[in-house]
Amino acid sequence: MSDVRVHNFSISLDGFATGAGQSADAPFGHAGERLHEWMFTTRFWHEMGGGREGGTGADHAFAAMHSAGIGAEIMGAGKFGPPGWQDDPDYKGAWGPNPPFHTPVFVLTHRPRPSIEMEGGTTYHFLDASPAEALKKAREAADGKDVRLGGGATMIRDFVAEGLVDHMHLVQVPIVLGRGVRIWDGLEAIEDVYDIEAVSTPSGVTHLTFTAKRR
Numbered sequence: 244m245s246d247v248r249v250h251n252f253s254i255s256l257d258g259f260a261t262g263a264g265q266s267a268d269a270p271f272g273h274a275g276e277r278l279h280e281w282m283f284t285t286r287f288w289h290e291m292g293g294g295r296e297g298g299t300g301a302d303h304a305f306a307a308m309h310s311a312g313i314g315a316e317i318m319g320a321g322k323f324g325p326p327g328w329q330d331d332p333d334y335k336g337a338w339g340p341n342p343p344f345h346t347p348v349f350v351l352t353h354r355p356r357p358s359i360e361m362e363g364g365t366t367y368h369f370l371d372a373s374p375a376e377a378l379k380k381a382r383e384a385a386d387g388k389d390v391r392l393g394g395g396a397t398m399i400r401d402f403v404a405e406g407l408v409d410h411m412h413l414v415q416v417p418i419v420l421g422r423g424v425r426i427w428d429g430l431e432a433i434e435d436v437y438d439i440e441a442v443s444t445p446s447g448v449t450h451l452t453f454t455a456k457r458r
């Protein structure tokens with residue numbers, strides 16, 4: 244069976260994956276861009292925009308695993324857009340006409356709407372479904388490839404709690420946010436079900452990999 248993977252999911256030292264006060268102008272609330280500055284310096288990031296700049300060291304090597312072998316993504320309503328996007332019938336996500344997914348993307352929302360086909364192979368499907376049901380649909384769409392969970396923390400927590408996640412790559416950034424949405428709430432003793440490894444890089448971040456022990 245294909246794997247369910249999380250990649251490049253950035254958290255503060257106190258475990259917040261987004262700050263408080265999310266809006267269209269501040270997708271990560273009071274965290275600003277600080278959770279992802281490590282990624283902006285990588286070749287991976289520049290290649291996503293069609294460039295060739297950026298470092299090819301360890302941060303790049305971890306980041307670049309994001310796309311290989313992925314056939315579909317599942318994301319939460321909070322990643323798809325700012326609070327209230329469901330009130331705008333023309334809203335098409337935070338990434339413009341050619342989003343960087345290039346696969347089917349399943350958006351979990353309690354207010355689903357018809358699917359939207361974007362440029363570059365991305366189609367947004369909107370689902371009001373349990374994690375297991377959403378994963379079944381995403382696996383079918385992924386056609387044998389792996390399914391990536393795009394976040395945010397709320398949906399990743401739900402999938403981990405149900406034992407549906409095979410591999411997670413989290414990036415701990417040396418800042419303390421104090422407020423926002425935390426990844427760890429409700430995941431006490433996660434170390435009992437995942438092998439956890441840590442690699443720190445010169446940029447100051449620590450890459451954490453979680454590999455399900457049942458594999």
Ligand SMILES: NC(=O)c1ccc[n+]([C@@H]2O[C@H](COP(=O)([O-])OP(=O)(O)OC[C@H]3O[C@@H](n4cnc5c(N)ncnc54)[C@H](OP(=O)(O)O)[C@@H]3O)[C@@H](O)[C@H]2O)c1
Binds near residue numbers: 252353354373396
């Ligand atoms: N640090 C990172 O690397 C990273 C990565 C991705 C995103 N983010 C950030 O994380 C934030 C979003 O995360 P979040 O934790 O607030 O929210 P989220 O996980 O993106 O979405 C949670 C919302 O999705 C909907 N939902 C979740 N499960 C559902 C289900 N089974 N059925 C139907 N609807 C379901 C619900 O919204 P409704 O009730 O409104 O429908 C729920 O409130 C954003 O600020 C984003 O920028 C950070």
